[in-house]
Amino acid sequence: MSSHTITTTSAPTAAPAVPSTGRLRPLGIDAVRITGGFWGRRQSVNAAATLPHIGERLESEGWLPNFDLAASGALPHGRRGREFSDSEIYKYLEALAWEIGRTGDASHEERFRAVVARVSAAQEPDGYLNTHFGREGQGARWSDLEWGHELYCLGHLFQAAVARERTRPGADDLLAIARSAADLVCAVFGEDGIQSVCGHPEIEVGLAELSRVTGEPRYARQARLFVDRRGTGSLADIEWGRSYYQDDVPVREAEVLRGHAVRANYLAAGAVDVAVDTGDGPLLDALRTQWANTVARRTYITGGQGSHHQDEAFGEDWELPSDRAYSETCASIGSIMFAWRLMLADGGAQYADLIERTLYNVVATSPAADGRSFYYANTLHQRVPGIPADPDGTSLRASSSLRAPWFEVSCCPTNVARTFASLTAYVATTDDQGLQLHQYAAAEIDTTLPDGQRVALTVETNYPDDGVVRVIAGRSSRAPWSLTLRVPSWAEGAVLRAPGEDDRVVAPGTVTVRRAFEEGDVVELDLPMQPRFTHPDPRIDAVRGCVVVERGPEVFALESVDSAAAALGEDVSDLRIDASVPPHETGGRVYVRAVRSNTGSHAWPYGGVDVGTPSAPQEVPLVAYHDWAGRGPSTMRVWIPAS
């Protein structure tokens, strides 16, 4: 860990992760307000459409009524949903808690309290809380650690309770419910308890944060026990190996993320919490290495992770097929949790770079514009047009098809909702020198620096539609402080304009302006937003000879609706880009020059294949990947063969 560590103040910080120490200190969602633009629109849709949609589905699917059945003693008869359905109620509560903290909306508050009451009624006197286990006719408590998800569900309960306590402290029973359950977990799984872990990590991060909120050291110790036990083979071996649930190698010995991509990231996030809170440098070093290797060799251009459908898992190094990309939405949310925690610990811009990439190109891709349907998996190459989901139906999880309103395994909608509701927490941090801006959105920031100075900033920007980010001081400061801006890794040639300084080109990484700001001072970062071709590492076999078009933080895709309109046909499998002509922007759309290869039909596709006479080149517009399939079923590719 860097020697420049700070200790957080005792005041509650309304953020999802509030480490005890670290290079950077998170700002609460009460200190940052996104006022519009790309993310502002998504927060509004999340509040107005997604949260009500989730609430309705949790009722109609029976997953919330399961708690009523538990309270009335009517279980197991009538229980509906998979073994982990309780967790969706907790993620929904977490999302509501952040949303209430963000806006104070009364209807969300009313709904929150009603749901908490129903959860409370289902809790057993000893703290046990799960609708799928422990009753006559159900499996015994903790009898199926591999697949039962009991501790996983409680981890999400703890995160919900933490969100509520950090936004509306003492407002209701949720923290008490969580403490009671956590006390039971410590008793059952403590030093002398069951020597095992949950098949799906999540309890680790939940316990760590619960310890931070409550000051209860037993929860932190239990989180550590779970991290230390992982990788010792306490879970049963399975078809895909124990790597599936990271029980193959101890966390501190692993060199890369592997196995189920959501599990891997949730575990890593919780392990960072444990490492930071216990000052465990070797553990933190191991996690830094795992992050770096995973990003360098096992991550899609979108930031997505996981290339195996079968086990929703990471593949080997360089195994990143576009057409079989799994890139589960939840894995990316886990990746953001992991990267953010490392950033708070270390302060590196590379973590915020990955978070930005992942937010724009996976998290923003999942929900439809109306916030009522979602991608669970995020393919990078759709070979046949998807099939519209039944708007009243429940879809299977991973079909590479169109966005669906709900899934049998519906982890992604609630995960998107809690992320959007807490999004302002990822915009900025502070340290002893000042304030750091990591993500760019039209925003108001109002906080107090460690030296006691109050700082008010307005961020004016249309980013990512254009690259100008203006940070305006809202009050004069009595002493100099440092405003640090992230310069994204792709932003070669970015220009900084600051009061009293000559304009200057700044390199990717971070740039700092230190001064006693006067009210009205403007620091402007001008990021280069012309679209660009990006080439892959030649070891990624699946996209050899292809390029992707990026513009700012956004990845673009070629969709058949556009290729057809450009007289290049409906089938994107036979198109190629003229890479000698740079992509260009016209009328708000990004264009490339492309030809149809007109590869003929052959009895055998190897050897002697006539590649035909290409069509005349055409200018064809691309679509931001997060918007793909927004115009109905289509074929699509992110990586495009280049000639």
Place this chain on the structure above:
Amino acid sequence: MSSHTITTTSAPTAAPAVPSTGRLRPLGIDAVRITGGFWGRRQSVNAAATLPHIGERLESEGWLPNFDLAASGALPHGRRGREFSDSEIYKYLEALAWEIGRTGDASHEERFRAVVARVSAAQEPDGYLNTHFGREGQGARWSDLEWGHELYCLGHLFQAAVARERTRPGADDLLAIARSAADLVCAVFGEDGIQSVCGHPEIEVGLAELSRVTGEPRYARQARLFVDRRGTGSLADIEWGRSYYQDDVPVREAEVLRGHAVRANYLAAGAVDVAVDTGDGPLLDALRTQWANTVARRTYITGGQGSHHQDEAFGEDWELPSDRAYSETCASIGSIMFAWRLMLADGGAQYADLIERTLYNVVATSPAADGRSFYYANTLHQRVPGIPADPDGTSLRASSSLRAPWFEVSCCPTNVARTFASLTAYVATTDDQGLQLHQYAAAEIDTTLPDGQRVALTVETNYPDDGVVRVIAGRSSRAPWSLTLRVPSWAEGAVLRAPGEDDRVVAPGTVTVRRAFEEGDVVELDLPMQPRFTHPDPRIDAVRGCVVVERGPEVFALESVDSAAAALGEDVSDLRIDASVPPHETGGRVYVRAVRSNTGSHAWPYGGVDVGTPSAPQEVPLVAYHDWAGRGPSTMRVWIPAS
């Protein structure tokens, strides 16, 4: 169907498929004897090692003892194995039947009779035969058509009985066992019976052949009913869609194989049988189209099929990843069944081309040299060295690792065994004009042509080690007849030498020599065996920019054991071939010129990747794909990036 159809004689033909009509007539395994070489060695190992190995495992795994438990009324207690384990006993019996027919080996005969007796004892009085269903404590008969595999198992029973009846007619009870079970199937699933099908096709081909052997038309009618019902949605919808078991589209409307690759091929083979026996031209046309589209767009260079691990299924057109190739051994055996039936119907060399490719590069790849371990899935790119299987253990099915002695789902070893034991059936056929040689192996052929002439031929060849195939007439003929030789699709520049003719270059397809042969006449086909680069259709994204090396019918691979020895390192992910230097053969091995790219380590693998300074070029030997991993754990790739 072609107008040049023939009707088979009433004499039993000892072959796996004996259609009632067709362009070509199969020869029985008694008419052809492989005398050595590539396939002769494999038939010997199959007889001496694989069959005993299977016999031992069927005992030790409890799959054959399940029949004893059934007979003694001790089921379901103690039953072992998956729901379809009975089928392995039947495939083992089929393999033994062909082997006994081939060699008359007494110990195999003794074993065969003992197993038949145990199967017989397990059959219910009404003909029902399955150790997993129908007893107290088990699922009811036919209660799980999607996954129960009852009809699938019976299909294999029928194939075993057919093999026995065609090689040792009337020798034991197996045909009676099969008839009794088939009668029950007709009663239960007939016109007015259960209006559904088995989740795993196989009964169709089994019933069709059983009808041919017994002359019982009800079995053929039942096969037709099952084919006609397929694709009408009588099975439950599942996560991967009804295409998984081909219940999405009626067989006569489908345009390509899809879903589970073994299921798809078994169904198609049975549907050809039905189409041929009932003169259903439209159905046969649909199957020809499916075959052509599948071969043109959904088949690996090895002949392997199936690119999805999750559902062991075909992917979309052009979705042929090397590293995630599933290419199940059994799917290739099903592909041979399908192609062979179309060839008997139509006579096209393209079918024998695919069979040859598939035999050399998938079926021969599965078993180890000692015949006691097997690949279930056949990857084309091994990214990390495999892990040796426990020689006494039971492996999971699809790990891309090293060959394993047995699997929890152990369909492949028995399928390989029955294919090797009956391999001579695929060597040659006859028609009214004469005899056709489809596969080249050192062999003796002795048969009678439809005009009554007895023909004896010796095939002398070291193929595929060299390309000279000499066919020597063993007796003089009284009238002219046509000897037709297949010229493989890759054999550009093949030379034919025939008595009384000038040597001539012959084009891929077939070449015919018609004459009244004199004893000792030699027809020689000289096939070009220099190694060659083969390029993929540019629409196959996964191998863009790569080449494969082939030599004759064999596909070659680059293995780390060789790249390391050639000073190019252990990791094949960073190697590329100099495609301007043709592959060449030296000292019996095939070499290419390759460099290590030395791509650096990067924090992010997209954009600005330093591809490094390549190493000095080295000559590196390749290995025949069927031999890969024969020298221990390695990384491997079939498709190699070319510069």
